[in-house]
Amino acid sequence: GAGVSQSPSNKVTEKGKDVELRCDPISGHTALYWYRQSLGQGLEFLIYFQGNSAPDKSGLPSDRFSAERTGGSVSTLTIQRTQQEDSAVYLCASSIPPPSRQYFGPGTRLTVT
Amino acid sequence: AQSVTQPDIHITVSEGASLELRCNYSYGATPYLFWYVQSPGQGLQLLLKYFSGDTLVQGIKGFEAEFKRSQSSFNLRKPSVHWSDAAEYFCAVGTTSGTYKYIFGTGTRLKVLA
Numbered sequence: 001g002a003g004v005s006q007s008p009s010n011k012v013t014e015k016g017k018d019v020e021l022r023c024d025p026i027s028g029h030t031a032l033y034w035y036r037q038s039l040g041q042g043l044e045f046l047i048y049f050q051g052n053s054a055p056d057k058s059g060l061p062s063d064r065f066s067a068e069r070t071g072g073s074v075s076t077l078t079i080q081r082t083q084q085e086d087s088a089v090y091l092c093a094s095s096i097p098p099p100s101r102q103y104f105g106p107g108t109r110l111t112v113t
Numbered sequence: 114a115q116s117v118t119q120p121d122i123h124i125t126v127s128e129g130a131s132l133e134l135r136c137n138y139s140y141g142a143t144p145y146l147f148w149y150v151q152s153p154g155q156g157l158q159l160l161l162k163y164f165s166g167d168t169l170v171q172g173i174k175g176f177e178a179e180f181k182r183s184q185s186s187f188n189l190r191k192p193s194v195h196w197s198d199a200a201e202y203f204c205a206v207g208t209t210s211g212t213y214k215y216i217f218g219t220g221t222r223l224k225v226l227a
Contacts, residue, residue, distance in 0.1 A: 003156075004156075031213075033215070035217075040122075040219070041219060042117075042119075042203060042217040042218050042219035042220055043203065043205075043217035045214060045215070045216070045217075048212070048213070048214065050213075056212050056214070058212075091156070091157070093157075098207065098213035099145045099164065099207050099209065099213060101147065101159045101162055102157075102159075102215065104149075104156040104157040104158075105156055106155070106156045107156065
């Protein structure tokens with residue numbers, strides 16, 4: 001079966017523009033996570049969706065960041081008014097209800113110029 | 114606060130040598146523990162996990178890790194490293210109460226000398 005997919009794989013945007021990053025989780029996985037990986041840093045938790053529960057947004061760094069998950073499947077991470085410090089690799093992971101292992105997508109490399 | 118520490122940012126070993134990557138965590142209960150590997154241009158792949166039971170866990174690619182509660186550690190080991198093991202390794206803790214979260218260390222980059 002297909003793994004977690006993310007699009008685009010690379011995104012270059014100008015400072016101040018909005019961007020949308022997409023994640024397609026593994027079918028049947030109810031949990032979905034977004035992380036940010038900056039150069040030389042570990043994975044920074046951003047947001048967690050589990051089934052129909054309210055998402056855990058505690059990791060979002062500012063109100064410029066938001067995420068949706070439609071129909072319990074595809075998720076979109078939106079960054080408004082991008083800043084240079086938003087440049088990073090954004091990783092999506094999905095799993096069956098935790099605790100369980102996560103399956104990671106290949107990531108979207110975002111570069112803000 | 115929960116945290117994961119990987120004290121070694123870079124490690125270099127010769128092919129065929131043994132390897133140990135350190136991971137220490139801070140958590141108020143027994144956590145779920147994971148090691149992931151990220152090869153260049155690849156997504157993160159699970160090497161092994163510990164949920165309960167035997168504290169020595171075996172993973173893929175010949176890796177193993179030992180959970181030591183008294184030391185709050187979950188070090189990753191391999192008896193003989195292969196050149197293809199060159200990658201970045203992440204230790205992660207899964208919380209076991211409240212909202213499930215996974216906390217990752219900052220990673221250890223492994224270089225293998227031929």
